[in-house]
Amino acid sequence: MTKILVVDDEVSIQETLEMFLVEKGHEVFKAGNGQEAMSLFSRHTPDVVILDIRLPDTSGLDLLSRMQKLGTPSKIIMITAFHDMETTIQAMKLGAYDYVHKPLDAEEMERTVNRAICVLAVDRETPTQEKGEPNTDVIIGKSKQMRGIFKMIGLLSQNRATVLIQGETGTGKELIARVIHRNSLYDKEPFITLDCSAVVESLMESELFGHEKGAFTGANHTKLGKIELAGKGTLFLDEMGELPLNVQGKFLGFLQRREYMRVGGQQTRKSSCRIIAASNKDLSTLVQQGRFKEDLYFRLRVVTIQAPLLRDRLSDIPDLVSHFLRKINFELGTQVFKLQKGVIGRLKSHAWKGNVRELENLLVEAVIRARSNVILLEEIEKILTMNHSTMQMGLEDYSLPQMEKEHIRTTLSQCGWNRTQAARLLGISLPTLRSKIRRYGIDLVEGCAVP
Ligand SMILES: Nc1ncnc2c1ncn2[C@@H]1O[C@H](COP(=O)(O)OP(=O)(O)OP(=O)(O)O)[C@@H](O)[C@H]1O
Ligand SMILES: [Mg+2]
Structure with missing residues (x-):
């Protein structure tokens, strides 16, 4: 069960969030001010904190940095009524996991919380890729x-x-x-x-x-x-x-x-x-x-x-990814070394037109977008889809079946590979989706199971 701490001085927001999150199977703690929040935080080490930026006794930003200093892996999602650039930047700088604006939208909140839970799970389960200063003049590959x-x-x-x-x-x-x-x-x-x-x-x-x-x-x-x-x-x-x-x-x-x-x-x-x-x-x-x-x-x-073309030596992808993560993190001063299960499988199934350079660029983008030390399958999918529509597509890529296959794969990935949810979004029945998955040979990459 995921432990979630909700910090907001508005009782109605506390209660709505509690109802909604308990229904999703989470354990919820509520605090109306900074002092209560810190004490609940230390006592329960919640997995996720939903933290209002304006509190009666202190600012959410101050609380955020105090929580960060305790060094727990908790993911902190800020909420605010103000669309203000300064605080958003400041919160992200201080290590907030994400930022949600009021009035709160249930679906957005659910997605954000699920993503945070997913990142925590990957963080716990996956080994970290090798760190250290990379050697850039080295050719990677064992194929x-x-x-x-x-x-x-x-x-x-x-x-x-x-x-x-x-x-x-x-x-x-x-x-x-x-x-x-x-x-x-x-x-x-x-x-x-x-x-x-x-x-x-x-x-x-x-x-x-x-x-x-x-x-x-x-x-x-x-x-x-x-x-x-x-x-x-x-x-x-x-x-x-x-x-x-x-x-x-x-x-x-x-x-x-x-x-x-x-x-x-x-x-x-x-x-x-x-x-x-x-x-x-x-x-x-x-x-x-x-x-x-x-x-x-x-x-x-x-x-x-x-x-050789990258698609003719797919077995080299894991080593190339480790190599580039070392290089990119070193250059950007970041620490994004973990990959959600399924990312490598997805990279192996992509039609690499720009070869190793395309892979390197994709990873740069993924590291920049990662809001913790984990690269999520969902982010990779987003970047691939974005690049796919803007990059040089071969004529065969425009065929309806090819587009349908890509669309199904993207939808599945965005639903955390939950077929029921994907079928609903796609407006088709579950058996139809299953038969399309079989026909197109879509790999059901085991993503992180989100509730
Ligand atoms: N086997 C490899 N191991 C590690 N890095 C690689 C490998 N192949 C390519 N790269 C990296 O991919 C990027 C593109 O490689 P490079 O510039 O050598 O390609 P190229 O074949 O000269 O491309 P172009 O024809 O577009 O000039 C570089 O950053 C390079 O370091
Ligand atoms: Mg060249």
Whole structure:
């Protein structure tokens, strides 16, 4: 049974809340002022406190901070008649779990209390994910595809072979390039990036090879190109497929002879930097379309690393989640390390279009939204649904059955996986809902059972 302390000086509110909460099966204590509240709080250590912000002998905010100082896990929900920004911010800062405005709405109150109870339960039951300072230059994954990549990085550590990394957006191409560099014999030398999609065509040659003073109008100073800046280190050419055709020829010449000249220069220079090229477009397709030189492609593809899609290595999701939670909490100065049961299952069932980056961004949002140290399935569902409607949806995603499946899943999740309640909300019978769940193969993730 959940213990709930109601603190409000209005007797009618105390009584209404008591009636309502007792009916839901909770044990309720009532206090009309700060003194009574503190004494009941110390005696019973309630799971949830519903606390009015205005009290006759003290302010709810003051009471909130005194209760917080006692270090119990109690979740404190503030109520107030004032829609005032300052107190809301102040209450959340002081660690209030949530905030509800008067006049109280029974459904809103029930949802808020249930969520608080759910967070408490998850908090008690789930182990905390590993904390500590994260290592950001590490590739996470134990799947077969990732093990293959680790082996290749090991082989590459002994030489300066040119590498091509292919893979869709957010699959970790840049990260792989950095790790190759860090594991090489020249890891103290520079790692220089040139994003071929970010430079206008006319300046690309000078970006790569540099230029002499006066080489063209506007060339007022000598400028070193990225090849020269990379020295004996690594030059990472991102979005290689965007390299203009005329520069592709010159770059191939450089790869073959390892010599180049600054634009407008006379002197031949040598470079031994390693080239790592990455592309999220398939270069062989670009070759077929006449947009990429075939001989340059042959030269680049000798060592190709294919960064796998996240949906092809779902078994890596738990490790990725722990890794990102450490990284995100460290960066944001937060302590959100717990996941409600079912969150990992839900993440495994999502169609990740933005791959690892999408997963990372989702977790950032979930950590920011979490009002305690727990990430709830309900929050994940909300973020996924929001992003789903705004993100790039494939045409197949617009089919009615697909939309119906998503809608059913979202509704179920928001009802704490209570099918009776979901069926009511969806306006269909329970047997119909059951048959749809079976037909669409919706995983009934065991969420936290709320009464
Ligand atoms: N295996 C992994 N382990 C840990 N973090 C990863 C992994 N793969 C990707 N990331 C992280 O995901 C984010 C996106 O990765 P990255 O920028 O390397 O992707 P990309 O393939 O270069 O994407 P794009 O094609 O959009 O440039 C980064 O924050 C990166 O650190
Ligand atoms: Mg990238």
